[in-house]
Amino acid sequence: MEFKLETFLFFFLAVSSIISAIMMITRKSPISSALFLILNFFTVSGLYLLLKAQFIAVIQVLVYMGAIMVLFLFVIMLLNLQDKSKFKEKYSYKKITSLLLSILLFCILSFTLYFGFTGKFKAMSDAAGDLGKAETLGAELFTAFSFPFELASFLLLAAIVGAVVLAKKKFN
Amino acid sequence: MNTEALILFFIVGLAMVGGGIIISTILAPKSKNPVKEETYECGIPTQGASWLQYKIGYYLFAIIFLIFDVEIIFMVPWAVVMKDYGFTAFVEIIIFLMIVALGLIYAYKKKVLRWD
Numbered sequence: 001m002e003f004k005l006e007t008f009l010f011f012f013l014a015v016s017s018i019i020s021a022i023m024m025i026t027r028k029s030p031i032s033s034a035l036f037l038i039l040n041f042f043t044v045s046g047l048y049l050l051l052k053a054q055f056i057a058v059i060q061v062l063v064y065m066g067a068i069m070v071l072f073l074f075v076i077m078l079l080n081l082q083d084k085s086k087f088k089e090k091y092s093y094k095k096i097t098s099l100l101l102s103i104l105l106f107c108i109l110s111f112t113l114y115f116g117f118t119g120k121f122k123a124m125s126d127a128a129g130d131l132g133k134a135e136t137l138g139a140e141l142f143t144a145f146s147f148p149f150e151l152a153s154f155l156l157l158a159a160i161v162g163a164v165v166l167a168k169k170k171f172n
Numbered sequence: 173m174n175t176e177a178l179i180l181f182f183i184v185g186l187a188m189v190g191g192g193i194i195i196s197t198i199l200a201p202k203s204k205n206p207v208k209e210e211t212y213e214c215g216i217p218t219q220g221a222s223w224l225q226y227k228i229g230y231y232l233f234a235i236i237f238l239i240f241d242v243e244i245i246f247m248v249p250w251a252v253v254m255k256d257y258g259f260t261a262f263v264e265i266i267i268f269l270m271i272v273a274l275g276l277i278y279a280y281k282k283k284v285l286r287w288d
Contacts, residue, residue, distance in 0.1 A: 009179070013272050046182060052175045059245055067238040074231045077224070138249030142261040149264065152246070153271035156239045160275030163235045164284050 010050055017043035030076045035067060041065045053132020232284050236276070243272050 017040055024036035045060035130136045140150050209217050250265045279285055 017208045028252050045180075049175055049179050049182065054178050055249070057178065063238075063241060071231070071238060074226065074234050077226045078228065078231060079225075109207050129259075134249045134252045138251075138253035139256070139260075140253055141246075141249055142253060142264055143255050146260075146264050149246070150267055150271070153243075153268045156224060156242060156272050157275045160236060160239055160272075161278055163232060164282050167232050167284060168282060 006050060009046070013043045013046040013050070015045070031073070034072050034076060037072070038065050038069050043071070051132065052130075055134040055137055056132045118168065192230075229287060232279075236279060236285075239272070239275065243269070 020036050020039040020043060024033045024040060027033040027036060041060060043062045045057040045065075048057035048060060213219075246268065247265065248259055254261055
């Protein structure tokens with residue numbers, strides 16, 4: 001098999017995104033969890049880049065790694081997490097059930113992926129490569145999807161109003 | 173803009189940051205002692221834990237920033253295709269901006285942007 005930079009980058013990013021995700025859920029300190037989540041977002045944005053979705057990759061860095069992680073860190077700092085003993089979980093039927101269910105989900109997913117898709121994957125077509133570009137997105141957003149686009153502004157408005165109402169309640 | 177350039181940009185960006193850290197750990201002289209490892213607080217001995225509870229005002233500012241961040245992100249594809257779609261796209265983005273601006277006016281009227 002010839003060496004391709006793209007294949008190498010894909011496996012590198014995929015492995016590091018899995019490792020960073022595992023590191024994120026196993027850290028004790030919530031701050032280091034948040035930092036590993038940033039690393040995870042970065043690797044995912046690299047994967048978007050390999051799919052030629054430049055615009056989405058840049059958004060992933062700007063919005064998720066920048067803005068949303070700031071929010072996460074603020075929430076962590078807002079909560080008083082000094083008392084570590086509250087976070088120690090004991091083994092319970094809940095935990096065992098969730099473990100069993102996630103093993104089942106893993107089995108189903110890997111079964112479907114292995115038997116359903118083996119040999120069916122093809123190289124990405126040129127049209128698919130254009131999907132994540134700002135030009136394509138803008139062309140679709142302002143013609144066919146203009147109504148959902150306007151609705152998105154209502155969603156943002158609702159987010160502002162919700163945050164203000166909740167925070168005001170806390171002040172008074 | 174092609175994807176390869178952006179991938180190269182990411183890699184070079186990582187290499188600049190990572191390379192700086194790695195080279196400085198290799199080259200810099202090290203002297204370790206317990207006093208040096210202490211948290212620095214204006215030279216006097218530190219007091220209490222560093223984990224403070226922040227004011228909720230920070231969170232509000234952060235969430236309002238996030239919303240306008242997303243708004244600007246929506247404006248990027250508009251700016252790219254603006255010349256092709258002309259007036260229709262212009263009206264659409266104006267409606268979008270006005271609806272989001274209502275949120276800013278609401279936050280302003282509720283005096284959450286005031287720092288006290």
